[in-house]
Amino acid sequence: MNPEDVLTALKSDSSPKASRTLDAIYEICREQEERGVYEFSPSVISRLGLKRGVPRAQSIINKTGERYRTLLRAFEDKHSNSAKSVVTSNKESDWIDEIPNPAHRLLIRAQESELKAAKKLLREIVPPGERIDVFDYQHSEQSNDAKLSDIERRALQYIISQEFLSRWSFSTTEYGEIVDGDGNVVLRAATVNAVEKALINL
Template identity: 35%
Template sequence: MIEDVYNTLLRETKSARVKQTLKIINQVCEEQLERGSKDFSISTISRVGGKLGVPQAQSIRNKSGQPYKLLIKAWQEAYSPHTVTKSVKGREWVERIKEPTIRYLVYDLLSKNRHLYSELQLVKSVKTLEVDLRQKNSDLHSTEKLLSWTESEIDALSLAIDDSFIDRNRWVKTSRGAIINESGSIIFERGFVSAIQKILDLKFNTI
């Protein structure tokens, strides 16, 4: 699984600098495993591999560090049982996504959704709300920040429900938005197609 994600990221990355950084991060993670450590947190990999050229933790967490974050997350889910349980619990259907990059992007979107849901519940718990109609510059682009996905992320989501991609894999879309293979096995649960389409519509309608 790690090798699939690693090779996919290298293949999709055009920047020689990003490719080199991915190779260094993968090397640092391999060395962590050889030392018997299963700590693949972003902060640890950044600290351990800093002298080799691994970016600082905050840089990896930024939008520009998405490829690095995906690779580190692959190591986390492969060798950190508590991380796998937390991310996969109740969402086993995500593991049926064959394309590694799309699978981890979906996990990332689900994580962001849980965070937003928690914030929504917090807002609902507020009984008295004081409204300040004075707009701040930092608030004007809040929606844009929430939807500031990279072009590769948008392409990956679009590919997941693209008709030609589905035809090449001999899959079929059902009337309820599921995707099944030629033997009738479910690849994506019902509602998947419409959910991805709504995400893409929301993205493009806010541009």
């Protein structure tokens, strides 16, 4: 069964709360697929989706998390050949297999997957060859027009405030996105970072 069919089957026999958790895990796994990172371990998926309704890794590993592990295994099975080919062809990471401690080896594999995901996200935000101009606003005089007015500053502060996020059931992700209660992106990656920088520099 493909992951979507597994999700449907699991939700048919789950409580509403468990169904929402399954949906959250499914969305995180789909994002991993889109990034080309086929790492679906409880620790990685939990870390990526902690603010989006995914339980902690220990909860997934426990007996009560069996349905969540089943969904993760569906993604692992789907990409088992791809994952193997990546490992065998990627000489840069072969040294990880030589680490004798299994726990350390697993941890480093997870970190490697997150690094690949971060690099891919960075390439999406800043395409190769793109020119980036950096201005040191903190050490240069700015005209009054370039600075935020009090009203503009309060508006930006409100966008990333807990009051605003709670009112609309929004939350932020580690990529600086603002997402709704279902994990759908409302404001794209780096939005939170951009607002914070604007408040500091303008």
